[in-house]
Amino acid sequence: MFIRKAGLVRSFLGSFSSISTQLRYASSSAASSFDYQADLPKIPIENIRNIGIIAHIDAGKTTTTERMLFYSGLISRIGNVDEGDTVTDYLTEEKDRGITIQSAAVTVPWNRHKINVLDTPGHADFAFEVIRSLRVLDGAVTILDAVAGVEAQTEKVWRQAKDLGIPLIAYINKMDREGAGYGRSVREIVGRLGTRALLVNIPYFVEDPITKQMIFKGVIDVVERKLLSWETSDRSNEDGRKVSVIDLDLETDQNAELRKECKDARQALIEQLGDYDEHVIDSFLETEDYMQVSSSIIKDALRRATIGRYATPILCGSSFKNIGVQPLMDAIIDYLPSPLEANPPEVVSSPLFGSIKHRKGRTQEKQDDHSTLPVSMDPQLGCVINNDKHLTASLAFKVISHPNRGLMTFVRVYSGKLQPNSTVINTRNGDKIKIGKLLIMNGDIPQEVKSLTAGNIGVITGTDEISTGDTLISHSASKNVNKIPKREASARLLPIAIPPPVFSVSIEPTTVADRRKLESSLQVLLREDPSLRLTFDDESGQMILSGMGELHLEITRDRLITDMKVNADIGKVRVTYKETITQQTEHVTKSIASPDNSGSFSVTLSVDSFEGPAEDTDLADKENAQLLEYDNNIVVFDKHAAPEFIRKALNIDSEWPLPISYEHIIGAMISGITGALQVGGQVARLPLHSVVVKIKKWSLPVEATSTAPLLQSTRLAVREALESLPPNASTILEPLMKVSVFVNDEDLGVVTQDLMSARNAKITDIDEQDNLSTGGDALWARGQAEKTYIPYDPTLQYIKQSQSGGKKVIKGEAPLRDMIGYLSKIRSLTKGSGFYSMEYCGMQRATSDRVKQILDE
Numbered sequence: 001m002f003i004r005k006a007g008l009v010r011s012f013l014g015s016f017s018s019i020s021t022q023l024r025y026a027s028s029s030a031a032s033s034f035d036y037q038a039d040l041p042k043i044p045i046e047n048i049r050n051i052g053i054i055a056h057i058d059a060g061k062t063t064t065t066e067r068m069l070f071y072s073g074l075i076s077r078i079g080n081v082d083e084g085d086t087v088t089d090y091l092t093e094e095k096d097r098g099i100t101i102q103s104a105a106v107t108v109p110w111n112r113h114k115i116n117v118l119d120t121p122g123h124a125d126f127a128f129e130v131i132r133s134l135r136v137l138d139g140a141v142t143i144l145d146a147v148a149g150v151e152a153q154t155e156k157v158w159r160q161a162k163d164l165g166i167p168l169i170a171y172i173n174k175m176d177r178e179g180a181g182y183g184r185s186v187r188e189i190v191g192r193l194g195t196r197a198l199l200v201n202i203p204y205f206v207e208d209p210i211t212k213q214m215i216f217k218g219v220i221d222v223v224e225r226k227l228l229s230w231e232t233s234d235r236s237n238e239d240g241r242k243v244s245v246i247d248l249d250l251e252t253d254q255n256a257e258l259r260k261e262c263k264d265a266r267q268a269l270i271e272q273l274g275d276y277d278e279h280v281i282d283s284f285l286e287t288e289d290y291m292q293v294s295s296s297i298i299k300d301a302l303r304r305a306t307i308g309r310y311a312t313p314i315l316c317g318s319s320f321k322n323i324g325v326q327p328l329m330d331a332i333i334d335y336l337p338s339p340l341e342a343n344p345p346e347v348v349s350s351p352l353f354g355s356i357k358h359r360k361g362r363t364q365e366k367q368d369d370h371s372t373l374p375v376s377m378d379p380q381l382g383c384v385i386n387n388d389k390h391l392t393a394s395l396a397f398k399v400i401s402h403p404n405r406g407l408m409t410f411v412r413v414y415s416g417k418l419q420p421n422s423t424v425i426n427t428r429n430g431d432k433i434k435i436g437k438l439l440i441m442n443g444d445i446p447q448e449v450k451s452l453t454a455g456n457i458g459v460i461t462g463t464d465e466i467s468t469g470d471t472l473i474s475h476s477a478s479k480n481v482n483k484i485p486k487r488e489a490s491a492r493l494l495p496i497a498i499p500p501p502v503f504s505v506s507i508e509p510t511t512v513a514d515r516r517k518l519e520s521s522l523q524v525l526l527r528e529d530p531s532l533r534l535t536f537d538d539e540s541g542q543m544i545l546s547g548m549g550e551l552h553l554e555i556t557r558d559r560l561i562t563d564m565k566v567n568a569d570i571g572k573v574r575v576t577y578k579e580t581i582t583q584q585t586e587h588v589t590k591s592i593a594s595p596d597n598s599g600s601f602s603v604t605l606s607v608d609s610f611e612g613p614a615e616d617t618d619l620a621d622k623e624n625a626q627l628l629e630y631d632n633n634i635v636v637f638d639k640h641a642a643p644e645f646i647r648k649a650l651n652i653d654s655e656w657p658l659p660i661s662y663e664h665i666i667g668a669m670i671s672g673i674t675g676a677l678q679v680g681g682q683v684a685r686l687p688l689h690s691v692v693v694k695i696k697k698w699s700l701p702v703e704a705t706s707t708a709p710l711l712q713s714t715r716l717a718v719r720e721a722l723e724s725l726p727p728n729a730s731t732i733l734e735p736l737m738k739v740s741v742f743v744n745d746e747d748l749g750v751v752t753q754d755l756m757s758a759r760n761a762k763i764t765d766i767d768e769q770d771n772l773s774t775g776g777d778a779l780w781a782r783g784q785a786e787k788t789y790i791p792y793d794p795t796l797q798y799i800k801q802s803q804s805g806g807k808k809v810i811k812g813e814a815p816l817r818d819m820i821g822y823l824s825k826i827r828s829l830t831k832g833s834g835f836y837s838m839e840y841c842g843m844q845r846a847t848s849d850r851v852k853q854i855l856d857e
């Protein structure tokens with residue numbers, strides 16, 4: 001059956017060119033009628049797609065993005081990851097290692113639409129890059145390696161996208177590789193990621209006459225009833241622009257088998273969609289022929305089902321061999337939402353206060369809370385604050401220092417119209433910022449634009465005052481930002497949560513003369529990457545740089561030393577420890593007289609601690625609570641903590657009575673607290689973690705012109721409160737990781753034993769790998785996977801070969817300190833077959849034995 005089929009296909013192909021060769025997708029023809037410079041900025045919002053490419057490391061994200069740029073006509077030759085010449089991986093470290101480190105944002109025109117693509121990194125150390133990209137995206141493409149199937153990082157990014165309510169398309173890449181498993185990958189998508197599959201296209205193979213291997217040649221477009229095939233012979237130097245198309249809608253002598261495959265897949269697709277959308281069923285009932293249901297009805301239903309997150313369209317291809325990328329680009333346009341159809345962003349009413357819990361994610365439940373905020377959502381424009389269409393709200397999601405272009409701040413505009421050379425309010429601190437030119441990135445080429453309208457992603461230049469996560473408010477009708485009402489001027493699009501850095505290195509300038517350059521270079525890196533953190537050890541005078549993982553810090557070191565040519569001595573990568581207190585302090589009051597004796601700056605406060613994430617504590621529900629930027633610390637202001645004249649002024653919408661803004665006053669106290677907690681605790685002077693500073697009262701003179709004395713008194717009060725505790729009222733906290741180890745049955749015992757004894761792991765679960773599901777209801781997902789339609793699949797032969805025995809996953813929690821170097825250990829314990837993934841799950845209090853070990857270290 002197998003060979004006969006392949007033979008039929010070949011002979012069919014042989015006669016094909018004489019029947020009806022069609023050339024589609026030729027970028028030159030698409031480009032000829034489209035003037036990028038003039039037409040791109042004019043594309044209406046409904047034709048914009050803001051999408052991310054997310055996946056496990058090496059699945060082929062950069063390779064696929066590069067093809068998209070090429071087919072759109074933006075670049076004239078395809079760059080190659082392995083040769084280090086792709087558009088999106090432009091950092092030296094990316095080229096050298098062949099991995100993506102920074103998400104690159106490129107704009108790709110396609111079929112009168114504009115796809116803003118963010119190519120994100122796959123390595124777990126750069127998870128923050130993925131999170132911050134997902135925050136500004138309306139949809140995403142998950143790429144899978146057809147050999148590896150669903151991998152650890154695939155599950156993680158899928159879950160993150162799902163939590164943010166982002167519709168997804170799955171693309172099974174590397175179909176050309178030996179061992180590629182199409183059917184297996186589809187089942188894993190359903191069973192492990194917990195979704196329904198909509199097979200938009202299915203693979204098409206041709207048997208090689210000499211080797212008898214099945215060669216991946218193209219796809220059957222199930223929706224359009226067409227066979228698309230690509231010429232991939234290396235000698236012909238094809239770049240995949242030419243696609244041969246054969247219609248399968250009408251039966252001929254030659255196309256019977258392919259048509260049957262298409263029909264079976266269509267039946268499965270229509271039945272799956274029919275459960276969601278009755279139009280499809282109605283259309284089918286008219287003729288009772290699956291091939292007759294119109295492609296536009298199927299497409300509409302597919303779009304609704306994807307945007308409604310009912311199911312996931314699945315496509316396949318081989319980006320490296322230039323097969324299947326154009327259909328993927330079509331699917332992005334056809335099935336992923338425009339900014340008008342995407343989830344509106346969550347808005348918090350004030351940068352200062354508001355329940356911390358609202359800032360965690362963007363779930364349905366949380367969206368309902370919008371009604372209580374002084375912000376209304378307009379579905380037509382994504383998000384409009386107080387229905388003033390001139391009010392412009394943008395979110396800065398990325399700041400980079402480009403080697404040639406200087407500082408670039410990437411923003412997503414959510415409402416109104418951002419204009420160049422205008423003034424915007426940074427709602428984080430109330431600062432008014434004059435911005436310079438506005439750009440969009442056509443591929444890697446910046447193009448200056450006259451404005452950036454709602455739904456767009458672009459670049460602000462000319463300022464270094466914006467950080468990742470800042471909300472920028474402006475008014476497109478009036479240049480005067482002072483006229484923007486106070487509430488709107490402090491509204492914040494959901495800030496981007498920064499994961500805690502769990503590894504650190506010490507850094508010192510090689511000579512005194514090198515200090516300046518080191519500090520300014522570090523500032524550049526910190527602005528670019530908020531998941532890096534710099535602290536100072538007062539005792540040793542060293543700078544401590546913390547990051548998400550060993551690779552993250554290695555790459556930062558390379559950027560400092562190699563790219564920025566800084567002379568510095570960088571220590572060994574170590575785990576980051578913290579301290580916390582185990583008992584509440586007394587109330588402490590600190591006052592500082594104002595320099596002109598007109599009054600005093602005074603604060604009364606106490607410090608306590610808690611366990612677990614700040615968002616999950618009762619404190620997070622308090623109205624006047626704020627999560628501090630670092631270390632899971634909270635500050636809570638008593639309801640009547642502010643002096644009476646300030647409370648009055650806050651209640652009425654009149655002129656603010658003080659020379660200093662309220663944001664600056666609160667900001668000063670928060671800086672005082674942050675500084676004092678950084679100095680560290682009593683055990684090893686490590687920064688304090690999981691503490692809550694409760695401000696009972698504060699005051700300042702009505703005429704105050706500076707907040708410095710308030711900052712200072714707050715800092716002193718926190719320090720005095722902490723130092724009043726007995727020495728045994730503090731302990732060390734160490735990072736705890738959630739670990740999943742994947743092994744063959746025969747290695748289960750030895751790996752579990754090693755985890756428990758040498759790694760101090762607590763095992764929570766051992767299960768079959770096939771039973772994994774992140775989709776919430778594992779049983780449901782498994783049932784779905786079993787009944788999912790899989791087309792004729794010659795790759796099934798590889799599964800049988802590779803499935804020699806059962807595979808298990810061991811799940812547990814282990815201290816990060818004991819997991820260092822685990823990759824080589826697991827490899828040696830399993831003869832190279834085992835692997836593992838881990839993610840931070842919190843800080844745990846160390847036992848006294850461990851405190852001793854850590855201190856000795």
Ligand SMILES: Nc1nc2c(ncn2[C@@H]2O[C@H](COP(=O)(O)OP(=O)(O)OP(=O)(O)O)[C@@H](O)[C@H]2O)c(=O)[nH]1
Binds near residue numbers: 064320
């Ligand atoms: N055989 C084959 N190799 C591919 C395909 N797509 C990508 N590759 C190769 O896979 C490797 C990784 O590709 P990338 O595009 O860098 O993958 P990535 O997902 O961007 O990787 P990170 O950004 O580091 O996570 C490179 O060696 C590519 O040449 C494909 O379709 N077939």
